[in-house]
Amino acid sequence: MKNPVNPNLEKEQNSLETNKNRNLKTLIKLAIVVIIPLLLCMLPTPAGLETNTWHIVALYIALLLGLVIKPFSEPVITLIIIGISSVFLGTDVTYSGYGSKMVWFIASVTIVCAAFVKTGLGKRIAYNLLTRFGKTSLGLGYIMVFVDLILSPATGSNMSRASIDYPIFRNIAESVGSTPDENPRKLGAYLTMLMYVVSISTAALFMTGMATNAITVSLIDQMLGITITWMSWFKASIVPAGLVLFLGPIVVYKLYKPELKNLGDIKPLMHEGLKEMGPMKSDEKILAVLFILAVFGWMFGGKITVVSLSMQVVAFVFLALTMLFGILDWNDIIAQKGAWNTFVWYGAFYGVASALSKAGFYQWLASFLEGYLKLSQLNGMVAMILLLLMSIAVRYFFVSNSAYVASFYPVILALTLTTDAPIMVMALLLCFFAAYGALLTHYGNGAGIYTFATGYCTQKDFWTVGTAMVGVALVVYLVIGLPYWKLLGLW
């Protein structure tokens, strides 16, 4: 029965109910994050590990559970966990990650994206390419590839990059009458789906193409002792990742054909966009130069020995110079909430992972797992493919690239150590499929969440086309990538 006096009362009660449900949900999630690590702590320390190390393992598990189950947003649950565990483990374990160069590397490459948005340089590149080459829907797809490719070495967040490119392509779709509500399949759905595919493909091409890559690299360094530089990543990726990137528009075009094939003349629209932007500003020019310098720095900095031009330092200097030239100011920096979010959670995670690495935990984990799984009895290549497929299959359970890598890669890497798999090949496959695997779902990466949210495509479309692309990538890497890496002498 409705309340005749206050028709809003029912609504209010409903919202109270929702609030209660939400609180209960948070509590249950929180309980899982707290209880599992506590139980671990109470178990007797496994043989071969020191008690203190075992407690750090529990902290690591707590952080990962927090990241995956998310009773609160990532940085908040992270700060809560490290705050409270500092009481028991001391601040050396919990805070030290914030002083590490990998953490600042991720912060730098994701913050610097703001410069491309703020100056409009990314938009200008897109408009310019489109006035010259945009004629067919397939051609449009390749322009998207070009635009994203050009930006990808120096925009360390593929989601930020997509948010530079995508609005321009959506604008074209809308100009031919394809909106999420009307005729989505005419053009917009194709471009939206392709945006995610392209974004993930460029993410795999460069170490600085997506924030997660640095996490993968640091884990591989800590657990396998293999240092992957920006240039060695690029050398290994250029052929297979280049091919996957090239195939993207065709595959999506075949599987998810736009109704409109011929675009007609989109030049006026693009010229209008350029006109609105006015002539190239000095900020854009400076950014373009800094951008090229940064890419050079990443390519050749490692060869210079007089000074330290590691990829981390190059990224930080790139950011520093955008500030020096007044392109970014403090407001722009602090407004990159996503970057600071990652800084906070990853900083804690990195410090704890480093402590575990130093304490010899990962070797222990490998021999522990070997005791149960006996992967060493398998042929090395078979084991490798098995592990790769396993690492891809679990993607459905992770709502973020980085959380997936941070929590599942330690296990896969530990398992790798128990096999005869060629370690370097396995490491590289894990590097690249950290990106591709995200295509299985629409929530596997920020760019997927961003493009899916537009409403142009259904979830089924995303999952179908995405899965097909993962298949394409698997074939390319196993059939072409592996022989290519052999040729390079990587294994």
Added chain:
Amino acid sequence: MKNPVNPNLEKEQNSLETNKNRNLKTLIKLAIVVIIPLLLCMLPTPAGLETNTWHIVALYIALLLGLVIKPFSEPVITLIIIGISSVFLGTDVTYSGYGSKMVWFIASVTIVCAAFVKTGLGKRIAYNLLTRFGKTSLGLGYIMVFVDLILSPATGSNMSRASIDYPIFRNIAESVGSTPDENPRKLGAYLTMLMYVVSISTAALFMTGMATNAITVSLIDQMLGITITWMSWFKASIVPAGLVLFLGPIVVYKLYKPELKNLGDIKPLMHEGLKEMGPMKSDEKILAVLFILAVFGWMFGGKITVVSLSMQVVAFVFLALTMLFGILDWNDIIAQKGAWNTFVWYGAFYGVASALSKAGFYQWLASFLEGYLKLSQLNGMVAMILLLLMSIAVRYFFVSNSAYVASFYPVILALTLTTDAPIMVMALLLCFFAAYGALLTHYGNGAGIYTFATGYCTQKDFWTVGTAMVGVALVVYLVIGLPYWKLLGLW
């Protein structure tokens, strides 16, 4: 001659001119920040120092010049300097501070202030006290003391604290017709001036009363090897700092009398405020409990040895718990731009200062200065007072408490080491006068800038009353503080 066609043209040209001037000014400031450290690097390394240490000294000087001259805002110039110097000195020196507990201590205690603002707890305390005790202008002053005193142990930014209290008192002034434009001296000017005095007095009372205190403590630890805990600070401050706090309202009342002495009935106004706030929310109650726990933690945490409850950990746990109970969320955390500003610049500074401390630079500096100044020939007490007065006199040149402590205290502390001054007494005096000295000017501390900006008082008023209060504090500390510390057995 005016341009008849476009009257705005002249204006535009003027603004272009201003822009140019500003750019030129920035360039000159930047040149100073760059050239002086570069020149230092080019000089031959002084005897007794390693070349690498000398280069870190140059980096330290660059950071301090950046902080004091400010070609860009603090975090921006800091990121620029450490970004570029990482190329030459490596990231261990430049980034490591961000992983230190002192840096997170300052971040925690300044971020947590947001909880008092967000829940309205600070405001409620003020309203409640004012309904009971507000009758005369002098009485009102003592209520301000109480309110600020209650909040000060756990609001690590005295400026944030002032921004909780001040609006309420200003509201009272305006309700009796005293605004910055009309009758400022009737009541508002007195309350505004007093707010600054009270804010600085509570800042000296607790180590967690102002962000700078942690910087002072960490420098004293690094340079003199004296560890000052939250409790030892409080024991030493309670008598002299308590007395200065108590004297504040009277001194300001005498020197800067409000025209209105009797307030009449302000209760209705306060009741209205309380009514608007509604009954105490659960967030406020939880915060009140956490707040009391934090103060207990700071008081007695050091005595617990089973777990680590250092003041830094207590601060972090306090912050963590406000998040756990949903009082603060990630948006609140990242919105504390001031706290992150400090985090960025102080993190770099702390890392570099630690590197210098490890390399033995401060001992070297002390013996170097002794070679010129021969302070060791003075009586210890005379030297101490001389150094204290010197440390206060230079305050006119610093626009921020923290920049002053970070740049000038290393010199004063190095000089202290060359004298016969009682080291502990000197250390404590420097701790407390880091706060009081800010009263000399209106720009010496954020709370001064905040209250001065209201326009109730002239600069002359601020400087006159402030200087008098510094004099009062000097007398109190030298006449009462010193014997009291002797009684405590501190020297």
